[in-house]
Amino acid sequence: VVQFEEKTRLSYEQKLETSQHSVAKKLLETAITKESNLIASADVTTTDELLALAEKVGPNIIALKTHIDIISDFDYEKTIVPLKALAEKHKFLLMEDRKFADIGNTQELQFTSGVFKITDWADFVTSQVIGGYESLDCFKNVGVVAIVGMSSKGALTTSAYREEALKVANSHPNVIGGVSQNQLPEEMLLFTPGVNLADSGDGKGQQYNTPEHVFKTLHTDFIIVGRGIYKSENPGNAALTYKNE
């Protein structure tokens, strides 16, 4: 009888031993301490909603993912200062899903300037790698999560694209991992959005999988859940449910 053994995933402790980047280490340590691999996506549009959500889900997440440019009343003192305090209180990291996609010089300006001053508060950011290796040099003080594959229907992140994107991402010292709907090399942390327990899509191109599917088949390290949590009647309970899943 020939037995096929399924490739087992490395534990978070094993990944912590080999990880090089301080932000990767902090994420893995937080995951181990809080026994969670959940990132909540806070796609809400006011400061009050953002802070209320962070307070409710904080105990069960390892990071809060923001799209800071959708906050209509953004104000550094009123939005970021209390958000950072909540991150400190509940021990979660801040992930700004900015998806940078330009030349290095422009990305550097978008990262450090404007009203959002992402460099001052984000622990890690998402970036496309379409601008090439040197476009990632500016993200010196944060971890970069490279967009390798997208969850939406018809995305152009084909296997040929992903292969090239991975070459850039995996060779850059600022990169801690990637966003993908496929497995990544073991030395990269895999972040997977498009996770929902109730729906299979949103009617706008988003495609959902269950936490079980992405952990078992993709060996995802961290799931990213947006509407499954913040649209729920009780986001605190929903975060606990996704964490337990």
Ligand code: 5BU
């Ligand atoms: P949802 O409400 O769980 O569908 O939100 C998913 C979040 O993840 C949302 O903020 C997206 O911008 C983000 N996302 C995604 O859904 N799919 C992708 O491939 C990438 C990001 Br990259």
